Amino acid sequence: MTQPLRLGIAGLGTVGRGVIRIVQDHAALIEKRTGRAIEIAAVSARTRDKDRGVSIEAYEWEDDPVALARREDVDIFVELMGGSEGSAKAAVEAAIAHGKDVVTANKAMLALHGQSLAEAAETAGCVIRFEAAVAGGIPVVKALTEGLAGNAVTRVMGVMNGTCNYILTRMEGAGLTYDAVFAEAEALGYLEADPALDVGGIDAAHKLALLTSIAYGTRVDFDAVALEGIERISIADIEQAADMGYRIKLLGVAQRTGRGLEVRMSPCLVPASSPLGQLEGPTNMVVLEGDSVGQIVMRGAGAGEGPTASAVMGDVLDIARGTRVSTFGQPAASLAEPQAATVTTPAAFYLRMELQDKPGALAKTAMALGEAGVSINRMRQYDHVDTTAPVLIVTHKAARADIDDALRRMAQTDVVIGDPVAIRIEEI
Amino acid sequence: MTQPLRLGIAGLGTVGRGVIRIVQDHAALIEKRTGRAIEIAAVSARTRDKDRGVSIEAYEWEDDPVALARREDVDIFVELMGGSEGSAKAAVEAAIAHGKDVVTANKAMLALHGQSLAEAAETAGCVIRFEAAVAGGIPVVKALTEGLAGNAVTRVMGVMNGTCNYILTRMEGAGLTYDAVFAEAEALGYLEADPALDVGGIDAAHKLALLTSIAYGTRVDFDAVALEGIERISIADIEQAADMGYRIKLLGVAQRTGRGLEVRMSPCLVPASSPLGQLEGPTNMVVLEGDSVGQIVMRGAGAGEGPTASAVMGDVLDIARGTRVSTFGQPAASLAEPQAATVTTPAAFYLRMELQDKPGALAKTAMALGEAGVSINRMRQYDHVDTTAPVLIVTHKAARADIDDALRRMAQTDVVIGDPVAIRIEEI
Known part of the structure; x- marks a missing residue:
């Protein structure tokens, strides 16, 4: 008879509670599916006595996650503490050093230390x-690493931070400013302790860096992600983009170009009628494109107890079934140096600016674009508010450098007030 | 050094060609990802000499797929011939008897013989x-069997026959009749040799039967699928459903009820703005719902050389990596007898009928519904054409039996002309 597979769970927040619930509620189902019982041997968290809605009485307790990771009676170390450094990393390293497999929800740790952890795990014969x-619950790592493994990946895209998507769709739905919705989200507990992780795009960029590594067989390179958050998105942009048939999303894109990998996480306009455009609230969506499979779109909850615990347990059940896949889909030592390329792939851009109510104002603006080599696809001037008029322009495809050149030329005219906004329009 | 993994490919049509292309074009990529070279040892098809766009000269040839399946130099038997009986089944059985793993695209064979094949494979230590x-290319079997393995599945839904979805969306887009688009699809080669496989919903039902087995841990039971094709869908239904905010899809649904499993493949109305409603052309979409993960939606190409070959190669690479998962997600002997339940879960229904231009006609129709216990949510009567008027009704939730009772009562009035149409409205 096969021995039970024993988990040591470090971190008993929302996700930890969800994992315990699944192990407790679905013991029979899990054993039927894997041929092996899954048990929780021991747990660790900051506070032992706390009503978590699940009983942890039957499990051994460790104050120190590193001690938990070393326990003889733990086969899989389940790391749900978070944080790229400190205890989480130390405990994962200890688990690997003691020959344990690791299942983690920690995007920051892997985005920054994935290569060294993957190498250590492979040397020790463990999987991460x-x-x-x-x-969250979308099995996208599995789809990319395994299901699409016969493809050369051509593009990976995704809306992968639910909080940002909540903020952007709530601004549009309620006609509220960024600051108002940010305050709402904070009050609802939707934001990380450091909000820049969410609204600055860092959390989503961690995730994109991980998918990029798997997709292109390169070492994880968080620093290569060209990063821009949603802090500067105004309700005017949202409403006027909608008027032109677009929605604004914090969108990650990783694509191979002749010059290397372009990886960016930034606000983009997408067609309002596209699957990405229609994504509401905290839902996530990932788009995977491969040379054989074409385009695969996956949608689901990006966070929360159940969905995230479902993903953790999918990994645990894989290990119980004996599945052993390299952390990033191929041996860590064989991952290539990422050739990060600056983002120069041309795109259409959405431009918004305020023009002074003067004869020739629009002509000067159009001329600045023309001199920078940027041509106009669509333009709308709205009615004047006091002495200024909002102008929207959708350009034909242009390099970002040429757009920036046009913006500089506009600033030198005496008709553009303040800083024009330029947002990339993504083809999907 | 690990030995190459050797494929024997039976069937060199569209998908076979796609598999050969991937093996030839991505040899280095595949070896990096699996740590093992993948080679084609031998192939089999009806005709050897035929321009397939790929060279098969380097491979051994077998006229007989059973002989191919038995070859010493074949590790994985890749069955791409199709057909539920005959050569395909004989060859798969021979492969298993000779200890080969099997990768197949054959839904009909597995829907009808999946249980016995899975048992034989497990006895022989092989995987299917x-x-x-x-x-097609959507990695949905993997998502359900592995990624969502920690969930009790609550519902599986899908649009899984691209030809039907092409016909329905083409009818709407061009305002053409079913017969006209059917003829177009036939001319384009979109239909199976026996068109009932497509438009009768049989092909999609085969697929649903397979997903149902995995989702609920039951033996594959194709006969339990309540099956209705799209042959009777008229352009009037499509246009009038659109007028009420719906689209018509050939939709498969498998859900657990208190009385057992309800599994049905039938035309349904779905909200036009929902992801399923927006699915155009031959694209497929599968919706998986689990008690932890919530709802996962996956979209992609449902057929074609590249997407289907991508799925075949995903399975081949899994085997190369050493992944061994039971055919239907748990040992075949442990699969439960499916408790098939008749479809009695109440739903809103769309009804369309032609009424005679007589005083009291609408009242008699409404009375027939009331007598059957069916209440009306929305009703529209359109202008008369000659002496008849089309009437659309969206009911509140009702059991199908009550709807049928109402239709019988209507037939007994002297005001309803011909057979009224009743189509289920699916909540998604």
Whole structure:
């Protein structure tokens, strides 16, 4: 008879509670599916006595996650503490050093230390699985690493931070400013302790860096992500983009170009009628494109107890079934140096600016664009508010450098007030 | 050094060609991802000499797929011939008897003989994988069997026959009749040799039967699928459903009820703005719902050389990596007898009928519904054409039996002309 597979769970927040619930509620189902019982041997968290809605009485307790990771009676170390450094990393390293497999939801740790952890795990004959680190319950790490493994990946895209998507769709739905919705989200507990992780795009960029590594067989390179948050998105942009048939999303894109990998996480306009455009609230969506499979779109809850715990347990059940896949889909030592390329792939851009109510104002603006080599696809001037008029322009495809050149030329005219906004329009 | 993994490919049509292309074009990529070279040892098809766009000169040839399945130099038997009986089944049985793993795209064979084949494979220590049999390139078998393995599945839904979805969306887009678009699809080669496989819903039902087995841990039971094709869908239904905010899809649904499993493949109305409602052309979409993960939606190409070959190769690479998962997600002997339940879960229904231009006609119709216990949510009567008027009704939730009772009562009035149409409205 096969021995039970024993988990040591470090971190008993929302996700930890969800994992305990599944292990407790679905013991029979899990054993039927894997041929092996899954048990929780021991747990660790900051506070032992706390009503978590699940009983942890039957499990051994460790104050120190590193001690938990070393326990003889733990087969899989389930790391749900979070944080790229400190205890989480130390405990994962200890687990690997003691020959334990690791299942983690920790995108920050892997985005910054994935290469060294993957190498250590492979040397020790362990696996690190991290489905829960990317896009919550959507089994996208598995789809990319395994299901699409016969493809050369051509593009990976995704809306992978639910809080940002909540903020952007709530601004549009309620006609509220960024600051108002940010305050709402904070009050609802939707934001990380450091909000820049969410609204600055860092959390989503961690996830994108992980998918990029798997997709292109390169070492994880968080620093290569060209990063821009949603802090500067105004309700005017949202409403006027909608008027032109677009929605604004914090969108990650990783694509191979002749010059290397372009990886960016930034606000983009997408067609309002597209699957990405229609994504509401905290839902996530990932788009995977491969040379054989074409385009696969996956949508689901990007966070929350159940969805994230589902992803953790998917990894645990894989290990129980004997599945052993390299952390990033191929041996860590064989991952290539990422050739990060600056973002120069041309795109259409949405431009918004305020023009002074003067004869020739529009002509000067159009001329600045023309001199920078940027041509106009669509333009709308709205009615004047006091002495200024909002102008929207959708350009034909242009390099970002040429757009920036046009913006500089506009600033030198005496008709553009303040800083014009330029947002990339993504083809999907 | 690990030995190459050697494929024997039976069937060199569209999908076979796609598999050969991937093996030839991505040899280095595949070896990096699996740590093992993948080679084609031998192939089999009806005709050897035929321009397939790929060279098969380097491979051994067998006229007989059973002989191919038995070859010493074949590790994985890749069955791409199709057909539920005959050569395909004989060859798969021979492969298993000779200890070969099997990768197949054959939904019909597995829907009818999956249980006995899975038992034989497990006895022989072999695996049967069939990602390509369901929803083309979408890695949905993997998502359900592995990624969501920690969930009790609550509902599986899908649009899984691209030809039907092409016909329905083309009818709407061009305002053409079913017969006109059917003829177009036939001329374009979109239909199976026996069109009932497509438009009768049989092909989609095969796929649904396979997903149902995995989702609920039951033996594959194709006969339990309540099956209705799209042959009777008229352009009037499509246009009038659109007028009420719906689209018509050939939709498969498998859900657990207190009385057992309800499994049905039938035309349904779905909200036009929902992801399923927006699915155009031959694209497929599968919706998976689990008690932890919530709802996962997956969209992609449901057929074609590249997508289907991508799915085949995903399975091949899994085997190369050493992944061994039971055919239907748990040992075949442990699969439960499916408790098939008749479809009695109440739903709103769309009804369309022609009424005679007589005083009291609408009242008699409404009375027939009331007598059957069916209440009306929305009703529209359109202008008369000659002496008849089309009437649309959206009911509140009702059991199908009550709807049928209402239709019988209507037939007994002297005001309803011909057979009224009743189509289920699916909540998604």
